[in-house]
Amino acid sequence: MSDLLIARSLFGTTMGFHIIHATIGVGLPLMMICAELLYQKTKDPDYVVMAKRWTKTFAILLGVGIPTGTIAGTQLSLLWPGFMEVIGRVMALPFQIEIYAFFVEALFMSIYVYAAERIKPWMRLASLFLVALGALASAVLITNVHAFQGTPAGFDVVNGEIVNVDPWKAFFNPSFFVTATHVALSAYVVGAFVVAMVAAFKLIRAEHGTRIYKFHQKALTLSLIVGGIFSLLTAVNGHASAQMLHEYQPEKLAAAEGLFETQSHAPLAIGGVTDKETESVKYAIEIPWALSFLAGNSFDTVVKGLNEWPENEWPPLFTHTLFNGMVFIGTFLILIAVLGLLWKKLFKKPNYPKWLLWSLVASGPLSILAMEFGWIFACTGRQPWNIYRVLPTADSVTSQTNLGPLFALFVAVYVILAAAALFVLLHYFKKNPVEKDFARAETKGVPLFSSNT
Amino acid sequence: MVDAYIAITILWGFVFIYAVMATMDFGAGFWSMLYINKNHTGATNIANRYLSPTWEVTNTFIVALVVAVYSLFPRGAYTLGTVLLIPGSFILVLLTLRSAFLVFSNIAEEYRKPLTYVSGICGFLIPGLLISVLPITHGQYIDTFEGGRQSLNLARLFTSPNEYAFFFFAISSTLFLSSLLLADYSKVSNEFHAYKIYRRDALILGPITMVMTIAIMVTLKREVPWLYNGMMEHLPLLILSVGFFLTGGLALFLPTRKNGARVFGMPRIAVIAITLQYLTASYVYGRAHLPYLVYPDVTIHTAFTDPSSFRAVFATYIVGFAILFPGFVYFWSLFMHDKKYLRRNAE
Ligand code: HDD
Ligand code: HEM
Ligand code: HEM
Numbered sequence: 084m085s086d087l088l089i090a091r092s093l094f095g096t097t098m099g100f101h102i103i104h105a106t107i108g109v110g111l112p113l114m115m116i117c118a119e120l121l122y123q124k125t126k127d128p129d130y131v132v133m134a135k136r137w138t139k140t141f142a143i144l145l146g147v148g149i150p151t152g153t154i155a156g157t158q159l160s161l162l163w164p165g166f167m168e169v170i171g172r173v174m175a176l177p178f179q180i181e182i183y184a185f186f187v188e189a190l191f192m193s194i195y196v197y198a199a200e201r202i203k204p205w206m207r208l209a210s211l212f213l214v215a216l217g218a219l220a221s222a223v224l225i226t227n228v229h230a231f232q233g234t235p236a237g238f239d240v241v242n243g244e245i246v247n248v249d250p251w252k253a254f255f256n257p258s259f260f261v262t263a264t265h266v267a268l269s270a271y272v273v274g275a276f277v278v279a280m281v282a283a284f285k286l287i288r289a290e291h292g293t294r295i296y297k298f299h300q301k302a303l304t305l306s307l308i309v310g311g312i313f314s315l316l317t318a319v320n321g322h323a324s325a326q327m328l329h330e331y332q333p334e335k336l337a338a339a340e341g342l343f344e345t346q347s348h349a350p351l352a353i354g355g356v357t358d359k360e361t362e363s364v365k366y367a368i369e370i371p372w373a374l375s376f377l378a379g380n381s382f383d384t385v386v387k388g389l390n391e392w393p394e395n396e397w398p399p400l401f402t403h404t405l406f407n408g409m410v411f412i413g414t415f416l417i418l419i420a421v422l423g424l425l426w427k428k429l430f431k432k433p434n435y436p437k438w439l440l441w442s443l444v445a446s447g448p449l450s451i452l453a454m455e456f457g458w459i460f461a462c463t464g465r466q467p468w469n470i471y472r473v474l475p476t477a478d479s480v481t482s483q484t485n486l487g488p489l490f491a492l493f494v495a496v497y498v499i500l501a502a503a504a505l506f507v508l509l510h511y512f513k514k515n516p517v518e519k520d521f522a523r524a525e526t527k528g529v530p531l532f533s534s535n536t
Numbered sequence: 537m538v539d540a541y542i543a544i545t546i547l548w549g550f551v552f553i554y555a556v557m558a559t560m561d562f563g564a565g566f567w568s569m570l571y572i573n574k575n576h577t578g579a580t581n582i583a584n585r586y587l588s589p590t591w592e593v594t595n596t597f598i599v600a601l602v603v604a605v606y607s608l609f610p611r612g613a614y615t616l617g618t619v620l621l622i623p624g625s626f627i628l629v630l631l632t633l634r635s636a637f638l639v640f641s642n643i644a645e646e647y648r649k650p651l652t653y654v655s656g657i658c659g660f661l662i663p664g665l666l667i668s669v670l671p672i673t674h675g676q677y678i679d680t681f682e683g684g685r686q687s688l689n690l691a692r693l694f695t696s697p698n699e700y701a702f703f704f705f706a707i708s709s710t711l712f713l714s715s716l717l718l719a720d721y722s723k724v725s726n727e728f729h730a731y732k733i734y735r736r737d738a739l740i741l742g743p744i745t746m747v748m749t750i751a752i753m754v755t756l757k758r759e760v761p762w763l764y765n766g767m768m769e770h771l772p773l774l775i776l777s778v779g780f781f782l783t784g785g786l787a788l789f790l791p792t793r794k795n796g797a798r799v800f801g802m803p804r805i806a807v808i809a810i811t812l813q814y815l816t817a818s819y820v821y822g823r824a825h826l827p828y829l830v831y832p833d834v835t836i837h838t839a840f841t842d843p844s845s846f847r848a849v850f851a852t853y854i855v856g857f858a859i860l861f862p863g864f865v866y867f868w869s870l871f872m873h874d875k876k877y878l879r880r881n882a883e
Binding site for chain 2: 146149150151153157158160162164165168169170171173181182183198202248251493500503506
């Protein structure tokens, strides 16, 4: 592998690992807020127990999310010094404001967990709200840098020098809103379906009608409502993202759809493998005219094909598969949420069937997969550019060589972290079954949130 | 060009705040590991009570520091990013293991010991590696090849007495400052057994740190004369800083009364005096380092960002910290100042 390829793989691995914890870190606080609010409304202790258990999960994941985020932030400068020099001049604002979001989250997270029993209930809720706000803001802001890479704005390059810098114009670059919205919405999707996964799995094990069963059923219903709403919104907004690509990064959309010839009434290819030789998507289901409609809301929209550009500027063709995977999973999540919610109402069945529960278990990992597909599509589909039509990836990489051992080192660290985090999660919840938390929640003067054993 | 000086002052401020918070943080982790088998003394509990709510906030400062470097001095970030790839990656790996295992040790109580050992040992090494960034910016370990490609000569770095003087200075400072702070913290918490232990540790580590400081100056004189001479121009301030050190030491012997009993030492005064000592000494160091960010090519003027970017970033600093300030105060009052929290019985 060349050093450039290793640098790309290393950075991609770091991000791919960080993003799992970061996304759940954005999504889970919303679920905690819902549970706390339901507790205030119904006074049903089940909900406060839910909030506590999700908080512990959140704290463990934060133990991985924060250090890997620190790696991500520093690795940007270590691996892509050329990129960060441009960002420092033009696009420092989001990073800077993100620091304040991190502070808000860190301060109030400690308060919510370590001072839970010493502060007033409304203050606890306010702290949780600020935690969620901090996490959301940090995701939106960092995504803004990513949006800038796709649609750079707010500066000119004259003779290789950056001039006429307008930092706020760079901040509000054309794809900021649509991209940041997509990331935020999809993070809530992931948070909800990860909860649904656990609840469905516990329902398979639990005996029908017991208190434990009811507890997990409440969690499942809550997560499916949140997950259903947000996956629908994600799909609607994803459509807007694709239209943004049509306008600003047409070759990315062409690669995503495997379209070679520029045409109106362009067909939409679902599934299949893009084949360079025959300039077509093999084994795909084609829906005539649909792509033109998706890209511009009318059948005679002209969609540009890859042949418009020299081949060395094409994004990798496998992005078609990544894009399809994301959209496919997104559709599946909407359907499974609706089905899970309606099952009992519609068919008047007392119980969920096994296949439905197992599909719900699968929805958690699938939602994470969709999110990974989306990111890899967005970052890899930008190649060969680091900043679109401004800075080639090859020009921004570090001049250091022999990156192989570093790559191995970081992969080893991520494996260790993943194993340790999984172990601690399983260990903690085995030592702290739901029954114990019920007892704590119902006895006066026994701390619930700060208890560990 | 005033802007560049404002920028470097902000950066220096972040470095100083992070240095103080991080020494407390890593040091507390180390003490909590060291005394883990001496449960009855409460020393580990005190360290953990400080550490649990604060490490996340401390970590955010290092992120703020990295971001400040590239948003204020992009050209400096380019050079630093290039030469720091290897040491930076090692710091990141240690920092990651340290933070993660610290969190895990608080949640999986049965495995607290092994997890605390991992985080304690990693945390012990990090300050030494972090401070190595300073000797690297002195320039003598950076090779420049044809075409301008630069790279760090690790062999030269790790055979240099100057590097080791910095390395061990960072470690002894970490332990010194944190033992002082924990002495104060345990006194406020009425944990007198722990107080005695941390006071003793501070008394041992103070002189050791002073010796390391002298070692730094001696090796600087040999290896980096421009910096040494620059620092010597501020000799009165250096003497003042030694004066603060002696004041801090003295404060640990002053007798006071607490709940009717005689106790030796006013750790609060010692903490303040020693912080002032570090403030003056690091001001002298930083002043002598100017105008270089990385000697001899990168100065704060050549590395400075675009003026309009600077103004925007500066505005967010003011707005951001104005908004955050009440949050910090509330945090402080809950974890550093709430006597009920501090004095609750050991779990
Ligand atoms: C649970 C996660 C998830 C789900 C279900 C979807 N997405 Fe997505 N998508 C993301 C998670 C995501 C993401 C991880 O958040 C990305 C990566 C980068 C970004 O900006 O958002 C993304 C990027 C992304 C992009 C590329 C933006 C760019 O390159 O800048 C497009 C065009 C879409 N999405 C479209 C869709 C459509 C039409 C969906 C229909 C259901 C969809 N996404 C579901
Ligand atoms: C190159 C890209 C990224 C960088 C440089 C980065 C950087 C960081 C850093 C430094 C932290 C630790 C913050 C702390 O010390 O408190 C962190 C945590 C986090 N990141 Fe990332 N991140 C990146 C991508 C993302 C993305 C894409 C998302 C959202 C979808 C995200 C969401 C979060 C969240 C929610 C946290 C949780 C911890 C917190 O906010 O304190 N990050 N990230
Ligand atoms: C968090 C989810 C993310 C994932 C999974 C991800 C994944 C990747 C991958 C796989 C690559 C290598 C692309 C290739 O060379 O084929 C890459 C490159 C890169 N990404 Fe992302 N990325 C994420 C978020 C971000 C964000 C938020 C930013 C902006 C701050 C960003 C900035 C970059 C940069 C600078 C590169 C290197 C240069 C390049 O290849 O263009 N990434 N990322």
